Amino acid sequence: MPAEELAIGVDIGGTKIAAGLVTPEGKVLGRLRRSTPGHDARAVEATVVELVTLLGARAPRAAVGVGAAGWMDSTGSTVLFSPHLAWRNEPLRARLEDALGRSVMLSNDADAAGWAEHRFGAARGENEMLCxxxxxxxxxxxxxxxxxxxxxxxxxxxxxxxxLVPGGHRCACGNRGCWEQYASGNALGREGRALAGSNSPVAHALRAETNGDASAVTGEMVTRLAEAGDPACSDLVAEAGEWLGLGLANLAAVLDPGIMVIGGGLGSASPTLIEVGEAAYKKALSGRGYRPFAKIARAELGPDAGLVGAADLARLPRG
Amino acid sequence: MPAEELAIGVDIGGTKIAAGLVTPEGKVLGRLRRSTPGHDARAVEATVVELVTLLGARAPRAAVGVGAAGWMDSTGSTVLFSPHLAWRNEPLRARLEDALGRSVMLSNDADAAGWAEHRFGAARGENEMLCxxxxxxxxxxxxxxxxxxxxxxxxxxxxxxxxLVPGGHRCACGNRGCWEQYASGNALGREGRALAGSNSPVAHALRAETNGDASAVTGEMVTRLAEAGDPACSDLVAEAGEWLGLGLANLAAVLDPGIMVIGGGLGSASPTLIEVGEAAYKKALSGRGYRPFAKIARAELGPDAGLVGAADLARLPRG
Known part of the structure; x- marks a missing residue:
């Protein structure tokens, strides 16, 4: 393969930075990983430069795509805001391009993962998709x-x-009633802690898991116990699934996609959540019976999605 | 102007069918109007053919764009469903093309109006817009x-x-709590009737307007009395405006437009509703302070928007 067709993808997460050399077919040829150096933006940049330099020895002209949680401007040049890192209106693309001597493109991590599913994963061939x-x-x-x-x-x-719920649960964004307060890992954790702390007899598995410390219940724990068959945790996941379906129906009302792909840590850990969510979506879609349903699918690329998508986006002509 | 650059726009409404000859700059050169012949789809088609034939004498090769309430398939060929007319999975484009000997494109009426505002109205020059x-x-x-x-x-x-309100007011779509049950003319009418029927002393203007028949209160009436300064109706409009702003914030969270244009009968009749809606949107946008606000603007093209947009869409190459 000509080296210039390769691209380097970097996925900056809250705990680790993953990088890989990605082919035009979305295969990852080389892979490196580092711990995220805290909230220190300069140290994060140095780690990105280190990983790209190591991977890029085989592809001296490969473009670099960087995905991170947060908001990038629409041209992929500037980090407007990042929840985990100290970037605010940071011209990260120019800084990295100077340091690397390569073309760099910044993307939101969820955008990068969704693009990867569109190009190489569960939504291949579908031009109208949500992830x-x-x-x-x-x-x-x-x-x-x-x-x-x-x-x-x-x-x-x-x-x-x-x-989705005016006046509902407080969200970290400052508003109340955001969808993610009802259908995410945080939602499962909050509900699990409330149940475990209520001395309800149905919460025995959660209490056993945490030695009675309700505050130690996490969304992952609820998900795992539910998949293992615990009835109370299954109820919590089912409730989150109903909310998931309602939000999917809202997205479909606005955007009418052909497919909605669900990935992420919770998405891959809980097939039940997605099953319940799909059923709820089909009961909630406005105009059901007069229009086709979008397909609901599990993501296929797993934790590689972010770096694969970031790399592939870096290959596109700049808009 | 070369005749082949003109297009013919037809806007099929529940009570009237309007048609016009539209220039590439969005100007309407000729204009005709008929009453909508009830729910009879064949009679509606005959009226469209009559109007196009009359207008088209000046532009024998002009393409025809037809906008109507309802769902068209993504290629603009088939009416999937129309709330006011008897079309169900109707290959209306082929039928009209056969009858007219012209290229025809079907569009949803709100799509056509929004496209017109993008091309010639309040959102000129903004490629990321909602209407x-x-x-x-x-x-x-x-x-x-x-x-x-x-x-x-x-x-x-x-x-x-x-x-927007799980378990809320019943909507004609079959669901509960749809946004349009809170921020539309129907919502204002429902709330106005409830207020007028409650014998509340604040509802005297509504009762006077309807000779005491609360069931005769309409959204238009509430809007008109509010704009004239009636305090109770102003409160109803302000309440609808709060809901309007919340829904605008949801759309912005999903789509991040540069501008949201508000048109339609209620949009043009109630500047107050839009003012309140804009303020509420700015208080509700997730991430406010870390991102720019989309501009909120009133539509500029008025009742012509539908036919102008349908005509302009008919000029585009088929996707």
């Missing part, structure tokens, strides 16, 4: 007409921050 | 990357049928 990254919150990507839609200011796809 | 048609319900159009986004099955933009 949900279901984890502690709900991130999103929108592909319409075969193009990633970043929005006017680069921050499209914040699916999790649709208000 | 709300605020009337008895809430229709919508989505333009991203300068392209009208019809969705995978042609039914994108059903903004009014986002669930």
């Amino acid at each position: 949900l990254t279901l984890g502690t919150g709900i991130g999103g990507a929108i592909v319409l007409g075969g193009k990633l839609q970043r929005g006017r200011f680069g921050v499209a796809g914040e699916f999790g921050h649709q208000t | 709300l048609t605020l009337g008895t319900g809430i229709g919508g159009a989505i333009v991203l990357g300068g392209k009208l986004q019809r969705g995978r099955f042609g039914v994108a933009g059903e903004f009014g049928h986002q669930t």
